[in-house]
Amino acid sequence: MRYRTQAVAYPYWVVALLLYGLQMVFGLLAIVKYLGPDPIRAVLPFDVSKAIHTNLLIVWVLTGFMGAAYWLVPEESRTELYSPRLAYWQLGLFTAAGVTAVVGYLFRWTAGNKLLEQPYPVKLAIVVVMLMFLYNVGMTIWRARRLTTTEGVLVAGLAGAAVLYLPALLEFDNYTVSIFYRWWTVHLWVEGVWEMIQGGLLAYLLIRLSGADREVMEKWLYVIVGLTFISGILGTAHHYFWIGVPAYWLPIGGIFSALEPLAFLAMAVYAYAATRRSGLAHPNRMAVHWTIGSVIYSAFGAGILGLAHTWPSVNRWTHGTMITAMHGHMAFFGAYVMIVLAVVTYAAPILFGRPHEEHETAIGLWAFWLQIAGMFGMTMAFATAGISQTYLERIIGLGYLETQQKIQVHFLMLLATGILFAAGVALYIYDFFFLVPRGHREPTPWPAAEPVEA
Amino acid sequence: MTKRQTRAFFYAGTGVFGAIFIALTIDSHRQFPTLTHSDRITPAVIAGKHVWHRQNCVNCHTLLGEGAYFAPDLTKITQQRGAAYLKAFLKDPSKFYSEERDRRLMPTLALSDREIDELIAFLDWVGRIDTQGWPPRPILVTGAAIPGTEAVGAPPRAAASSDPVALGEALFRRTPPGCSACHSTAPGVNVVGPSLANAATVAAQRVESPDYHGKATDAAGYLRESILDPNAYVVQGPTFSSGGRSLMPSDFAQTLEPRQVDELVAYLMTLR
Ligand SMILES: [Fe+2]
Numbered sequence: 001m002r003y004r005t006q007a008v009a010y011p012y013w014v015v016a017l018l019l020y021g022l023q024m025v026f027g028l029l030a031i032v033k034y035l036g037p038d039p040i041r042a043v044l045p046f047d048v049s050k051a052i053h054t055n056l057l058i059v060w061v062l063t064g065f066m067g068a069a070y071w072l073v074p075e076e077s078r079t080e081l082y083s084p085r086l087a088y089w090q091l092g093l094f095t096a097a098g099v100t101a102v103v104g105y106l107f108r109w110t111a112g113n114k115l116l117e118q119p120y121p122v123k124l125a126i127v128v129v130m131l132m133f134l135y136n137v138g139m140t141i142w143r144a145r146r147l148t149t150t151e152g153v154l155v156a157g158l159a160g161a162a163v164l165y166l167p168a169l170l171e172f173d174n175y176t177v178s179i180f181y182r183w184w185t186v187h188l189w190v191e192g193v194w195e196m197i198q199g200g201l202l203a204y205l206l207i208r209l210s211g212a213d214r215e216v217m218e219k220w221l222y223v224i225v226g227l228t229f230i231s232g233i234l235g236t237a238h239h240y241f242w243i244g245v246p247a248y249w250l251p252i253g254g255i256f257s258a259l260e261p262l263a264f265l266a267m268a269v270y271a272y273a274a275t276r277r278s279g280l281a282h283p284n285r286m287a288v289h290w291t292i293g294s295v296i297y298s299a300f301g302a303g304i305l306g307l308a309h310t311w312p313s314v315n316r317w318t319h320g321t322m323i324t325a326m327h328g329h330m331a332f333f334g335a336y337v338m339i340v341l342a343v344v345t346y347a348a349p350i351l352f353g354r355p356h357e358e359h360e361t362a363i364g365l366w367a368f369w370l371q372i373a374g375m376f377g378m379t380m381a382f383a384t385a386g387i388s389q390t391y392l393e394r395i396i397g398l399g400y401l402e403t404q405q406k407i408q409v410h411f412l413m414l415l416a417t418g419i420l421f422a423a424g425v426a427l428y429i430y431d432f433f434f435l436v437p438r439g440h441r442e443p444t445p446w447p448a449a450e451p452v453e454a
Numbered sequence: 455m456t457k458r459q460t461r462a463f464f465y466a467g468t469g470v471f472g473a474i475f476i477a478l479t480i481d482s483h484r485q486f487p488t489l490t491h492s493d494r495i496t497p498a499v500i501a502g503k504h505v506w507h508r509q510n511c512v513n514c515h516t517l518l519g520e521g522a523y524f525a526p527d528l529t530k531i532t533q534q535r536g537a538a539y540l541k542a543f544l545k546d547p548s549k550f551y552s553e554e555r556d557r558r559l560m561p562t563l564a565l566s567d568r569e570i571d572e573l574i575a576f577l578d579w580v581g582r583i584d585t586q587g588w589p590p591r592p593i594l595v596t597g598a599a600i601p602g603t604e605a606v607g608a609p610p611r612a613a614a615s616s617d618p619v620a621l622g623e624a625l626f627r628r629t630p631p632g633c634s635a636c637h638s639t640a641p642g643v644n645v646v647g648p649s650l651a652n653a654a655t656v657a658a659q660r661v662e663s664p665d666y667h668g669k670a671t672d673a674a675g676y677l678r679e680s681i682l683d684p685n686a687y688v689v690q691g692p693t694f695s696s697g698g699r700s701l702m703p704s705d706f707a708q709t710l711e712p713r714q715v716d717e718l719v720a721y722l723m724t725l726r
């Protein structure tokens with residue numbers, strides 16, 4: 001570690017990984033309920049397990065992002081963090097808000113709005129957390145008088161996430177209007193500012209792992225985030241299909257969301273070019289695995305699988321089927337889960353003062369490949385379930401319940417591959433908590449200094 | 455390209471497309487009232503929306519195709535089922551579905567009568583939103599795999615036909631009015647309402663029976679009355695009525711044209 005206060009990231013990632021593990025429990029529960037019958041329907045019905053599953057995802061990925069920012073900002077701005085104490089308080093408050101929400105759901109305390117189920121007081125607490133974060137990071141950069149493009153993109157992404165959370169606080173009597181603004185938060189997060197965060201973290205990792213030239217990397221980073229917003233802002237329209245908004249959103253949604261894969265493709269080219277130019281000789285090979293994995297899976301999951309059902313004439317038939325779950329799972333995993341795990345994997349040996357090479361453990365590799373294989377299988381299970389559902393229920397006109405019975409076999413496959421995936425997650429957590437700290441030693445000297453830029 | 459140029463690309467691209475987005479948003483607000491019939495958003499509809507959120511319905515169901523995929527889409531449900539049935543269903547779903555048969559069952563939510571009315575008002579308003587023709591064909595909760603409810607659009611012979619029987623059968627299988635979502639035409643298969651396999655024969659027996667007090671005098675008249683005024687005579691059965699009232703929609707007199715009722719009756723008269 002170059003700066004002592006970078007260690008603030010550690011508790012953030014501890015919380016993030018624990019919640020990631022918990023997310024798996026509720027995901028597996030949800031699959032079992034799909035298979036049915038459900039003996040605990042009265043105590044923990046499907047809607048509760050689903051809300052907890054998705055909310056844990058959002059909370060832990062955000063926690064991971066903020067941890068990554070606390071790791072990266074001191075290093076980029078070459079200074080200590082403004083206030084580690086504030087960062088700890090912030091983590092405490094965020095964890096408390098997240099846990100309150102999850103426990104609340106168990107007792108049916110919910111706003112019942114998809115992905116924004118957090119009850120109002122919890123939403124306010126989240127806003128306070130975001131403000132604490134932005135203040136702390138802002139003051140750090142301000143005092144250092146040094147802002148690199150990489151950290152600028154990352155922090156702007158997080159600031160954007162905070163701003164775009166505000167529409168979630170509004171309420172409308174008209175359901176169509178409330179859906180309209182719900183997507184300002186949800187879509188403009190995951191296909192806007194979160195992609196910015198992903199881009200910033202990717203640039204950081206590529207610079208560190210491949211030793212690529214910072215000037216060149218940051219130059220193209222602007223192109224990536226530019227493409228993200230050019231396609232992503234109007235791409236919001238792909239959520240404005242069939243919900244009672246003017247018809248011009250249909251072609252706009254079709255065209256601009258068809259452009260959305262460009263940003264992910266650009267990231268892939270970006271990573272490829274960086275490794276071509278400078279090689280990937282970094283000894284932390286696990287971090288290289290996760291970084292490259294993230295690029296490939298996000299291009300596939302967010303880019304191609306999104307494109308698969310975004311054209312209005314296709315979406316007319318697939319809207320509201322398991323096809324959406326197919327895209328959602330791989331996109332989130334590839335773009336956001338994997339990039340957080342990449343940063344954690346990269347930083348862990350440095351945090352624990354171990355040589356990078358020793359970070360490639362057999363368990364670490366299993367954790368990686370099980371998650372990769374598990375998510376691939378799950379995506380295929382959702383896809384086959386979704387295609388069958390679209391055909392039987394939407395095209396042939398079979399009843400919903402009869403269709404669900406006919407596609408049970410895909411849910412079995414989902415369960416099997418979901419178990420593989422969860423095993424990968426468990427191994428990752430085990431690796432992080434038990435293997436790495438055991439050989440704790442004095443920090444090794446910082447690896448070869450990066451070229452200092454102007 | 456220099457970094458300066460790529461930065462300009464980012465700022466300009468974001469700015470231009472952000473501005474277009476805002477402009478279209480403003481225009482959408484101009485159109486929301488017509489597209490969503492916002493004049494029909496009564497206090498009951500708003501209260502129903504709150505119940506919808508409070509009960510977390512959206513994490514099992516989709517509405518306007520958005521939500522979770524564990525339970526059927528409800529966008530057009532009030533047009534398929536009618537208020538009487540939905541009331542009875544929401545009071546106790548296990549009366550209509552079984553976990554053994556369907557592998558999943560909606561939990562019985564502790565809803566008051568008032569909340570149920572509000573929910574139905576809300577869902578009814580949603581069902582009238584202009585969804586640009588979505589869904590392209592009705593999404594049914596159940597049916598079609600149940601013998602005698604095949605909802606395969608209009609039977610081919612109806613397409614170019616002016617034969618009232620064919621038109622009646624086509625209408626029977628269409629949603630709305632959704633007759634086939636509740637009635638099978640296979641013998642002995644009761645969905646929500648009774649099987650109509652022998653509708654004409656049964657109708658003739660009903661008008662003759664001593665406990666019939668309606669106005670009809672013959673089978674066709676009975677069938678017409680069953681459609682237009684379901685409560686004139688309520689058939690007894692496990693899922694047929696609640697508190698003595700029929701669960702069949704009672705507004706077909708308003709939603710169907712007289713010609714369509716004639717066609718339905720003509721079709722049902724062929725089922726002997
Ligand atoms: Fe989206």
